[in-house]
Amino acid sequence: MSRIGKKPVPVPEGVTASVDGQTVVAKGPKGELKFVVNDEVLIKLDDDGIKVDPRDQSKDARSKWGMSRTMIVNILEGVKSGxxxxxxxxxxxxxxxxxxxxxxxxxxxxxxxxxxxxxxxxxxxxxxxxxxxxxxxxxxxxxxxxxxxxxxxxxxxxxxxxxxxxxxxxxxxxxxx
Known part of the structure; x- marks a missing residue:
């Protein structure tokens, strides 16, 4: 199980994030970035941030779960501070x-x-x-x-x-x- 994937991704102040299907778009003071999440992973935007979950318990889905969360963290940090x-x-x-x-x-x-x-x-x-x-x-x-x-x-x-x-x-x- 991915330990890092279990944590929701908090959206920093000054950054707006939106989830449209499998695409996460982040806009901040430095610019705009987007990341298309693999189909094996589910994403949804909540009050506490962006939640990332595997679609099922297959090895492929679980292996892409933590990486997808890390990529979302990187685009949020990138548009905020670079x-x-x-x-x-x-x-x-x-x-x-x-x-x-x-x-x-x-x-x-x-x-x-x-x-x-x-x-x-x-x-x-x-x-x-x-x-x-x-x-x-x-x-x-x-x-x-x-x-x-x-x-x-x-x-x-x-x-x-x-x-x-x-x-x-x-x-x-x-x-x-």
């Missing part, structure tokens, strides 16, 4: 800069890497070694951060590359004389 991921760049000569709406990265290649931000995502560079990816859709924010990190992931000997701000790199010892 999400952000921070990336750090480590290495001599490695840096980032904004070029209009595009992110320009110098990562030790013979050419500059230019990353175009998708719709609904804001990228900021407060320092040349720090990148902040923000937006209202948690999945998009994480995907953009992962794509930027993939250009030059952190290597295990010196830790050079692009990494998440809260990521811990396990360092290797290297050669000994």
């Amino acid at each position: 999400f952000e991921k921070r990336l750090e760049i480590t290495g001599v000569g490695y840096r980032a800069a904004m070029q209009g709406k595009n992110l320009q990265l110098s990562l030790g290649f013979s050419h500059e890497v230019v990353y175009e931000a998708p719709e609904g995502i804001q990228i900021a560079v407060p320092k040349p070694t720090e990148i902040v990816v923000s937006g209202i859709d948690n999945q998009k924010v994480g995907q953009v951060a992962a794509e930027i990190r993939k250009y030059r992931g952190p290597e295990p000997y010196k830790g050079k590359g692009v990494r998440y701000a809260d990521e811990r790199i396990v360092r290797k010892e290297g050669k000994k004389k």
Whole structure:
């Protein structure tokens, strides 16, 4: 049984949520998001929030129950306050800069890497070694951060590359004389 799925999803202040069939629509100060819930899951809007239940006790319905609740929580939080991921760049000569709406990265290649931000995502560079990816859709924010990190992931000997701000790199010892 899903323990997280049993709790109703409270609708935060300043956010309006509506349920139309299998679609949950949330409108808030940051924008509007919608999520289409799988047919295996029932949803209804009550006074205490959005209630999520499995349609029956099949394994498929129960496995989608908790995930559906979490997705609804994410869209409600996204339209209220948004999400952000921070990336750090480590290495001599490695840096980032904004070029209009595009992110320009110098990562030790013979050419500059230019990353175009998708719709609904804001990228900021407060320092040349720090990148902040923000937006209202948690999945998009994480995907953009992962794509930027993939250009030059952190290597295990010196830790050079692009990494998440809260990521811990396990360092290797290297050669000994």
